[in-house]
Amino acid sequence: MRKTCIDMVHELAKQDDRVVFVGSDLGVGTLDEMRWELPDRFFMEGVSEANMIGMCAGLATEGHIVYTNTIATFIVRRAYEQVCLDVGHADLPVRFICNGGGLVYAPLGPTHEAIDDFALMRAIPNMTIFAAADAEEMREFMPQSLDWPHPVYIRLAKGHDPIVTQGLPPFEIGKARPLVEGTDALIITTGITLRIARPALDELRAEGLDVGLLHLPTVKPLDRDAILSRASKNRAVVVVEEHSVIGGLGSAVASLLLEELVSPPSFRMIGIPDQFPDIYGSQADQLARFEITSERVATEVRSLLRRAAA
Amino acid sequence: MISSARARNASLQQMTQAALKGEIVPSGLEQGPLDQRSKELRKQCVRCLLGGSRGHVGSTFSLIEILRVLYDDVLKYDPANPSWEERDRFILSKGHGCIALYVLLAEKGFFPDAELDKFCHPDGILGGHPDHVKVPGIEASTGSLGHGLSIGIGRALAGRVRRADWRVFVTLGDGECNEGSIWEGALAAGNHGLENLTVIIDNNKRQSYGSTDEVLDLEPFADKWRAFGFGVHEVDGHDTDALRDAFARLPYEKDRPSALICHTVKGKGIPEAEGNNKWHHIRAIDEAKAQAMIDAIEAY
Numbered sequence: 001m002r003k004t005c006i007d008m009v010h011e012l013a014k015q016d017d018r019v020v021f022v023g024s025d026l027g028v029g030t031l032d033e034m035r036w037e038l039p040d041r042f043f044m045e046g047v048s049e050a051n052m053i054g055m056c057a058g059l060a061t062e063g064h065i066v067y068t069n070t071i072a073t074f075i076v077r078r079a080y081e082q083v084c085l086d087v088g089h090a091d092l093p094v095r096f097i098c099n100g101g102g103l104v105y106a107p108l109g110p111t112h113e114a115i116d117d118f119a120l121m122r123a124i125p126n127m128t129i130f131a132a133a134d135a136e137e138m139r140e141f142m143p144q145s146l147d148w149p150h151p152v153y154i155r156l157a158k159g160h161d162p163i164v165t166q167g168l169p170p171f172e173i174g175k176a177r178p179l180v181e182g183t184d185a186l187i188i189t190t191g192i193t194l195r196i197a198r199p200a201l202d203e204l205r206a207e208g209l210d211v212g213l214l215h216l217p218t219v220k221p222l223d224r225d226a227i228l229s230r231a232s233k234n235r236a237v238v239v240v241e242e243h244s245v246i247g248g249l250g251s252a253v254a255s256l257l258l259e260e261l262v263s264p265p266s267f268r269m270i271g272i273p274d275q276f277p278d279i280y281g282s283q284a285d286q287l288a289r290f291e292i293t294s295e296r297v298a299t300e301v302r303s304l305l306r307r308a309a310a
Numbered sequence: 311m312i313s314s315a316r317a318r319n320a321s322l323q324q325m326t327q328a329a330l331k332g333e334i335v336p337s338g339l340e341q342g343p344l345d346q347r348s349k350e351l352r353k354q355c356v357r358c359l360l361g362g363s364r365g366h367v368g369s370t371f372s373l374i375e376i377l378r379v380l381y382d383d384v385l386k387y388d389p390a391n392p393s394w395e396e397r398d399r400f401i402l403s404k405g406h407g408c409i410a411l412y413v414l415l416a417e418k419g420f421f422p423d424a425e426l427d428k429f430c431h432p433d434g435i436l437g438g439h440p441d442h443v444k445v446p447g448i449e450a451s452t453g454s455l456g457h458g459l460s461i462g463i464g465r466a467l468a469g470r471v472r473r474a475d476w477r478v479f480v481t482l483g484d485g486e487c488n489e490g491s492i493w494e495g496a497l498a499a500g501n502h503g504l505e506n507l508t509v510i511i512d513n514n515k516r517q518s519y520g521s522t523d524e525v526l527d528l529e530p531f532a533d534k535w536r537a538f539g540f541g542v543h544e545v546d547g548h549d550t551d552a553l554r555d556a557f558a559r560l561p562y563e564k565d566r567p568s569a570l571i572c573h574t575v576k577g578k579g580i581p582e583a584e585g586n587n588k589w590h591h592i593r594a595i596d597e598a599k600a601q602a603m604i605d606a607i608e609a610y
Contacts, residue, residue: 020471040471046501051460051494058464061450064471082491086450086457090442 002156004135005097008142009067010034013041016146020059024052024070049079056094057086065093065146071105072098072114072155076121087151088124094151101131101155101191102242103277103286110276114155119247121153122220128173129219131155131191134163137217140171148173157192158283164195165215174218176226180205182212185236185301188227190216190249193240193292200297211301219249224256232262236304240270240297242287266304270296342549344579344610348374352579352607354413354426360600362430364593365438367583369407369483372514372547372574376481379553381414386476389419392446398476399465401450403458404483404512405439411448412436420447456489458482459509463499466507481510485517488526493538499567500539507567508560509540512547514576518590535569547572580606
């Protein structure tokens with residue numbers, strides 16, 4: 001997914017001379033071909049994210065479409081004010097390509113685990129938030145990112161993630177992607193949780209439950225109509241995300257349902273509880289630790305439907 | 311000529327030392343009196359202060375001559391077309407000094423000067439920190455310190471990409487140089503050799519709490535900028551002839567960004583305000599206080 005994204009920056013730069021790339025001390029060899037082919041539009045800055053984001057804002061103010069890349073936490077936490085004011089307030093076309101969304105950097109601990117990125121970015125007016133499920137979804141997103149008139153936070157997954165977007169309608173920024181429609185329960189996913197939810201969906205439907213799945217690669221702006229129209233037809237809604245239960249997609253959906261007085265009798269957020277990750281291991285280990293799993297999704301749906309029937 | 315430069319340097323050093331000791335710098339002792347244009351600009355600032363009943367007096371008044379010379383003699387711009395491609399880009403990174411900039415922009419015709427009376431009003435465009443979304447001629451929204459230099463670097467790089475002739479000027483406060491992001495930016499500007507970028511420092515030697523050496527010592531300040539890859543020049547920031555000369559010499563070194571350290575007096579033009587931290591930000595400015603300020607400026 002990251003390779004697809006980064007390689008496509010070069011492709012877009014070849015097509016459109018507004019495109020520039022700004023990295024922050026990335027891995028050796030990153031975008032070397034672009035560096036040699038388009039040296040004027042390739043910038044590799046030091047370990048100085050605050051300056052890098054301000055610089056991106058300056059480039060974007062002058063008409064460039066800026067793709068910038070570093071580790072997610074350094075964008076959303078360390079350089080938050082630059083992201084918020086220099087880019088967000090100015091509503092500039094900067095695309096923040098952020099490595100290690102969620103629990104990808106589990107071996108490195110809480111300093112590098114972006115468990116709050118949706119929450120922080122959602123709070124910035126004008127910001128668009130995109131979390132791809134796989135490289136195919138990223139491939140569909142990138143050309144659309146070129147002329148999207150707002151800043152975009154792009155959450156990258158681990159890399160080499162399996163392709164799980166088969167059967168979804170074409171991607172469009174800001175639009176939900178329904179996989180299956182149902183009338184008993186609605187599962188909502190974003191990013192790699194589509195991969196986690198699909199086996200649960202198959203299992204539940206095999207049990208005779210009419211369960212639907214709505215995938216939201218765009219966390220903000222939220223596709224309100226897609227959610228409301230489906231939630232109102234179901235008895236339960238389960239949101240599953242690789243993010244804190246505070247401020248992420250689950251919070252966004254919960255607020256929406258409450259504001260609109262759509263009343264599925266049961267609602268559940270599956271995500272990271274209000275704590276810092278406390279073990280190392282792999283992303284999979286962390287997901288298991290916080291029970292962001294297919295088994296949990298299936299269990300929650302069954303439980304909610306039982307409660308709704310009682 | 312040489313002796314004149316030496317005398318000026320000695321004068322600057324003396325003034326710096328006085329300010330660093332926390333002494334209130336006697337007005338007009340180290341630097342000449344203000345001419346009528348400088349007084350009139352300050353009086354327009356008072357109009358703005360009265361409009362909002364508040365404002366950063368000290369930081370505004372230390373900036374006046376720097377901005378006056380920039381907008382009178384240095385910058386290329388078109389008030390009728392603020393986004394004119396060939397214009398020079400001026401970013402006031404020390405956004406709390408914005409009243410001085412508003413006054414110059416209004417005078418040059420970027421917006422009606424009646425806006426000055428609506429400073430900080432809900433129906434006005436001029437806030438306590440400048441907003442480029444609202445105000446013609448403002449190139450970047452600043453006020454949170456430490457942002458403008460990096461934005462200026464991005465714009466200077468964009469100018470280099472398109473081989474443009476326009477230049478980028480970023481004005482920092484000395485207190486603002488406490489921010490780590492300034493030094494990240496200084497590293498980057500030096501690294502990129504941005505000859506089209508000039509950093510102007512309003513070095514009034516005071517910040518909100520006290521003198522800069524007491525709060526967080528910046529010295530040796532000029533050497534720091536040199537070490538980060540800048541060509542550096544120092545000037546009396548209230549001497550308009552010296553400022554014109556300093557801007558005319560840009561860039562100070564080939565293939566390097568320039569830093570112009572302007573030695574100024576915080577609150578310059580109102581004796582009571584000069585070097586007086588109680589005048590960093592003033593509230594409850596009424597007609598009587600405003601008139602007293604105008605009288606002090608006129609008598610300066």
